Amino acid sequence: MFHSGNREFAATHAGISGSASTGAQGMGELKIVDAMIAPLRTAPSESRIAAWRERLNAIDWAPDLGQDIGSARWFRGLATLTLLTVISLSFLPDLGPVYGAQPTMPTPVQLDIARTQTIMPLAYGADSGGRMAPNENVVALAASPERPSIELTATLGRGDSFARVLQRAGVGGADVRAALDLVSSATALSDITPGTRIEIVLGRRSSKLAPRPLDSLDFRARMDLHLAVNRANGGLTLSRKGIAVDDTPLRIRGTVGSSLYRSARAAGAPADVIQDYLRIISSRTSLSSIGANDEFDIIVAHRRAETGEVEVGGLLYAGIDRGGKPRIQMLKWQDGDSTQWFEASGVGEMRGALSRPTNGRITSGFGYRRHPILGYKKMHNGMDFGAPHGAPIYAVTDGTIAFAGRKGGYGNFVRINHAGGLGSGYGHMSRIAVRAGQRVKQGQIIGYVGSTGLSTGPHLHYELYKNGRHINPASVTFTQRAQLSGANLARFKAQLAKLKAVKPGAALAPMGVKKVSAKPAREIDRVS
Ligand SMILES: [Zn+2]
Secondary structure (H helix, E strand, O other): HHHHHHHHHHHHHHHHHHHOOOOOHHHHHHHHHOOOOOOHOOHHHHHHHHHHHHHHHOOOOOOOOOOOOOOOHHHHHHHHHHHHHHHHHOOOOOOOOOOOOOOOOHHHHHHHHHHHHHHOOOHHOOOOOHHHHHOOOOOOOOOOOOOEEEEEEOOOOOOOOOHHHHHHHOOOHHHHHHHHHHHHHHHOHHHHHOOOEEEEEOOOOOOOOOOOOOEEEEEEEEEEEEEEEEEEEEEEEEEEEEOEOOOEEEEEEEEEOOOOHHHHOOOOOHHHHHHHHHHHOOOOOOOOOOOOOOEEEEEEEEEEEEEOEEEEEEEEEEEEOOOOOOEEEEEEEEOOOEEEEEOOOEEEEEEEOOOOOOOOOOEEEEEEEEOOOOOOOOOOOEEEEEOOOOOOOEEEOOEEEEEEEOOHHHHHEEEEEEHHEEEEEEEEEEEEEEOOOOOOOOOEEEEEEOOOOOOOOOOOEEEEEEEOOEEEEHHHHOOOEEEOOOOHHHHHHHHHHHHOOOOHHHHOOOOOOOOOOOOOOHHHHOOO
C-alpha cells in the first residue's frame, strides 16, 4: 500500500511541479511540496520495514528452475539455490583429528621402574624378578613351606589298574600295597568300573625325600558298595557302606499302534533295546504281521541304587501279545559262555549255514575223479580250496575238536564234532592251532593251510560228515536249532515265569522308602 502510495505521491509531486525539467525553480517547488506532505511521512521506520517485508514476501524465492530459463526470475532462483547450498556446505563437519590431553613423557626414574617389571628379553634391559631378588630387605628362604595336605580326585581309566591310579596320584609303595589289600578284601579290583572317581587325600610328609602318606581314599567301588580307607592310629582302616540296589527288570508294555518303534519309544524303551527287540521278533515272524491292536512286551535288565544311579542293561525278553494271549515269547538264555534266544517252549533260534573254512576258491569238488597223485579214479570225499601256504583255516560252526594231529594221507588233520550229528574235517594243514577236546566257535582259527600228507601243493581239503558218513559239503544248506531239555528246560521255564511276573513299571516304583522316625519335634507339627 505504502509502495503504491509512494508512486501516487511521485505522480502527485510531478503534477504539482508541472514541469520537472526546470532546475532551480523545480527544486524550490519541491521543498514546498515536501513541507506539504510531511505529515504523510510520520513513523517512517516501522512502515518501511513492513514495506520491505511485504516486498520480500511477494518475491518467489524458489521458482521452478525448469521454466523460463535465462530470465531474471530464473537467475534469482539459481542464486537462492547457490546460497542455500553454500550455507549447508559450510555446516559440513570437520573430519580432522580431535586433540585430547597429551600424555606426559615418563621421567627416567619411572622408565626404570617400568623396565624392571616388563616381560621382555634381558638383553633389552628387563630385570625380571629384580624387585624380589635378595637384598638387605629380602632374605632367600632355605625351603618353601609345604601344604599340610593335598586333596585330589583320580579317575580309573579303561585298561587302567587301581594300583597305577594310586601310584600316579603320588601314593607311596607301602601305602599302595596296604590300600590294595584292604580294597580287594571288600571287592574284586576288576569289578571297579572304568570311570570311577577316587577321592584321595595325601597327608604331611616327614621329609622331602619321602612320599606323602595316604590319609584317606573314598570311592564307589560297585553300584552297591561305597568304600573308604582312612588313616587312624598310624594304620589304614577300611570302612564299607552298602548301598541298596534294586535289580527289578524294567518291563515296558504298550499297544503297537501305527508304528511299533515309535510306540515303544514313547513308552520309554531305549532305542538300541528296541532295535534288538525288532531283530528278535523279526527272526520269528514278519513284522508286517503284527497288528495295530497287538501289544508289545519288552523286558530289559535294569538296576538302580538308592543313591539314584540307574543302569539299563540289555534286552531280556521280547514278546508280542494278541488279545491278551502271548503270540511270540522270546527269552534270552545263557548257557555257559553262549547266549541264545529261545522260544517259551525251549526251542532255540535258527543258526545260519556253515561259514567258509578258508578264504580261497574251490579247486576240486566232491565226487569221483582221477586222483592227482595216485593216478586212478577215486572217490574225492571232500572239497578242495586253493589257498596260499599259511592262510588261516576257520571252524565252519561251533563244536568240539574230536581229533587234531597227523592222519595218513590227510597230513595234519583236524576233525570237529558239531551239534546234530554233524562233523567237519580239515586236511593238509601246515600247522594245527587247536588240541583235541577243545571247544571252538564258528570262525575260530583252528590251523593254517599247508601241503602235508598226500598233496601236490598248498590247499585245504575240507570234509563234512553226517552221523559219521561223508556228505557233499556243497549240498549242505542246513540250519541248526538248539532245544533245551531236562534241568536246563526247567530252569529256563522258571526264569521265564519269574520275568513275566514283573509288573510293568515295577522297576520305577519308589524304592523301599526309609521310614522317617515320625516323632514330631513341635506340637504344631502334629496338626498336619
Ligand atoms: Zn581233497
